[in-house]
Amino acid sequence: MLDITNKKLVFEYDTDQFDFVSMFSNVLNLKEASIDNLHENIDSSFLPKSEISVDNDQSQDIYSILYKIDKGYNLSESHINNRGKFLTKFDDFVTFLAKTVFKENLVYQNRPTLRVAFPGNKAVGDWHRDREYNHPLEEINIWVPITKANNTNTIWIESEFDKEDYAPMNIDFGELLIFDSGLKHGNVLNQESKTRISFDFRVIPASVYKEPDSSSSYSQGIEFKVGDYYSKTSL
Ligand SMILES: [Fe+2]
8 A cells, every 4th residue: 555644745647648738728718828827818807806715715716617627517417427528537547546656446536626826826725634624534635736836836735744834846737746634735825927727636545445424524515435525446
């Protein structure tokens, strides 16, 4: 089993096989424009009016466009088998990780969370660990930038549990970050003059996954179990 305790690991993947940039560019209607110039190529009504906070970081106006990337994000439908091009490619991506990095099946968040950090703003509101929001302790965090992510427009993570000495994870498109969910993380204000776009999701190695036995394992009405919040790879 992959030992991730107190760690942050970076891996590369094939961007021809997993061409997330073109999918994000298409849904954002960017045509020739570089995806990290989204802020200059979108109607200004979609730019945040003030600094986003923990209460509204998933309700930026841009997400009303971005989540159209796949029909599976339509919460009014049963989503498990309702997968378009992006989520199908995402399933393949998780299978790739299960095979090459974890070397075992993964229980995984079946619709990754999408993030945009515009210049002068953030993508998430506060320093946190996902377990503060009911997520199971066994989860491992995976973070995948669609744009170059460096300095103030990337994720910041503490060096060890509870140190709170946050530092930027400088990684490029074509790389992914896996980190221990016990490490606190968050953003600072993006001062790089480029938009950062990323997606993130959580996995549990199948060998340590436990079916939840209480009703406390809900987030926004979705239960943290396979067939609801999670799917499972089949190697
Ligand atoms: Fe988080």
